[in-house]
Amino acid sequence: MSAKQPGAILVVDDNPDILIAARLLLKQHYQVVKTTDNPFDIEDMVRAHGIEVILLDMNFNRDAISGQEGFYWLKKIIQQDPSIVVLLMTAYGDIQLAVDAIKAGAADFIAKPWQNEQLLGAVAAAFAHAKDKQQLGKLTRQTQGLNQALTESSTGPAFDFLGQSAAMQQVFATIDKAAQSDANILITGESGTGKELAAHAIHRASLRAAQPMISLDMGAISDTLFESELFGHKKGAFTDAKSDKIGRFELASGGSLFLDELGNLPLQQQATLLAALQNRCVTPVGGTKAIEVDIRLICATNDNLQQAVNEGRFRQDLLYRINTVEIRLPPLRERSEDIPLLVNYYLTHFAHKYKRTLRIAEQDMAALCGYAWPGNVRELAHAIERAVILSDGDRLDISSVLGANSAVQSTPGKGPGDDYDTFDLEVLEQRAIRAALKHYQGNVSHAAKALGLTRGAMYRRLEKYGL
Numbered sequence: 001m002s003a004k005q006p007g008a009i010l011v012v013d014d015n016p017d018i019l020i021a022a023r024l025l026l027k028q029h030y031q032v033v034k035t036t037d038n039p040f041d042i043e044d045m046v047r048a049h050g051i052e053v054i055l056l057d058m059n060f061n062r063d064a065i066s067g068q069e070g071f072y073w074l075k076k077i078i079q080q081d082p083s084i085v086v087l088l089m090t091a092y093g094d095i096q097l098a099v100d101a102i103k104a105g106a107a108d109f110i111a112k113p114w115q116n117e118q119l120l121g122a123v124a125a126a127f128a129h130a131k132d133k134q135q136l137g138k139l140t141r142q143t144q145g146l147n148q149a150l151t152e153s154s155t156g157p158a159f160d161f162l163g164q165s166a167a168m169q170q171v172f173a174t175i176d177k178a179a180q181s182d183a184n185i186l187i188t189g190e191s192g193t194g195k196e197l198a199a200h201a202i203h204r205a206s207l208r209a210a211q212p213m214i215s216l217d218m219g220a221i222s223d224t225l226f227e228s229e230l231f232g233h234k235k236g237a238f239t240d241a242k243s244d245k246i247g248r249f250e251l252a253s254g255g256s257l258f259l260d261e262l263g264n265l266p267l268q269q270q271a272t273l274l275a276a277l278q279n280r281c282v283t284p285v286g287g288t289k290a291i292e293v294d295i296r297l298i299c300a301t302n303d304n305l306q307q308a309v310n311e312g313r314f315r316q317d318l319l320y321r322i323n324t325v326e327i328r329l330p331p332l333r334e335r336s337e338d339i340p341l342l343v344n345y346y347l348t349h350f351a352h353k354y355k356r357t358l359r360i361a362e363q364d365m366a367a368l369c370g371y372a373w374p375g376n377v378r379e380l381a382h383a384i385e386r387a388v389i390l391s392d393g394d395r396l397d398i399s400s401v402l403g404a405n406s407a408v409q410s411t412p413g414k415g416p417g418d419d420y421d422t423f424d425l426e427v428l429e430q431r432a433i434r435a436a437l438k439h440y441q442g443n444v445s446h447a448a449k450a451l452g453l454t455r456g457a458m459y460r461r462l463e464k465y466g467l
């Protein structure tokens, strides 16, 4: 007897003798052969056993001759999973029924009683057809998933990753070195320090640069969609799963996976993520087959994960797994020598965008260098954009920059913090958020924009501070 082929087939017929005969024959050739006399079982059996081919009777007890019930179930199967290949069988074979069956989506039509060789030939062709359909379906979903993921997150950074300070030169050197290996990298730093830019820089400098980098903001996905986003899902796995979906791990396979805002992950989900990283394979929600993945993991957080471990909010074993190399992006107030470079870069960019010719006065540059920039480079970029828009003459008017941030403003020439009653950044951040919300009469979007935060980052802070 020849070796069994990999493949899962389901036979559906209300005649137990047919089921036994089909099972005995097919079992000799295929690894998974399931039978049922109840077509209502089809959906669950398909899901449970990864069925690829179904041999379906056209006539059940209720409706013995017309074949209508067979058509009904054929339609249901195609709806559930269009990659399944259905062979219809009937004892009342006639040409018209065969033509209608094929028009309705069946791959072939078999008359009972069958000749064994004929049935085996039809089933073998059905499996070959099923493989083609699966391949095509996978490619289509992969393209859709990649398009979506690329549109959402990784169209590539719009800005250069700049820095001339010793601290940033050190960051660039570490990125160059670490990118060459496949080591998992954890990027830490306050909000707006350029963690996402760093992740792109790592990917671009890596051996995987020709493959995609897929990003996922862990702070923005709901608990219920976590597994589906990461590992994908099978159609029908839950109410909203209208079709199969490829998860971010699989989409990133061969390339890099960037998990942003990792510190926000609940413990339960940390365990799930750790298991996937350890096993290097994922199983889509509602699926039975594990899929091997080959990813380079880059994570980012503005949380102190070691402190989170000490407080029981983050798993030590997950931290060990993700921080083979750790890159800390320094806040802007620790590298004020980068401020002129960044101001000039964004001034050139936004002056060009808004078709303005503007220069910055020396004392204004000094004032910007003396400001603490709690929102870091993101705040600086937004502030310069706002100033470009609001300036009247050819001199950049920075009053809007420091004015809008009066809650945390510092005076030109003074060291950062001279006007503060506290240096606690979280307190200062809370005050800035409260001031912005008050200024924009509670409009979160406008307040977030003024603070240089994304809406997601703003909502996370509102939640964190209970505002």
Ligand SMILES: Nc1ncnc2c1ncn2[C@@H]1O[C@H](COP(=O)(O)OP(=O)(O)OP(=O)(O)O)[C@@H](O)[C@H]1O
Residues within 6 Å of the ligand: 159, 160, 161, 162, 163, 189, 190, 191, 192, 193, 194, 195, 196, 197, 198, 300, 301, 302, 342, 377, 378, 379, 381, 457
């Ligand atoms: N070194 C830099 N050079 C030029 N632009 C920068 C630099 N760092 C950050 N930016 C700009 O600041 C903005 C925020 O950067 P990014 O999203 O990478 O920060 P982040 O640390 O990931 O922030 P968050 O933690 O809030 O997600 C972007 O517009 C980015 O282009």
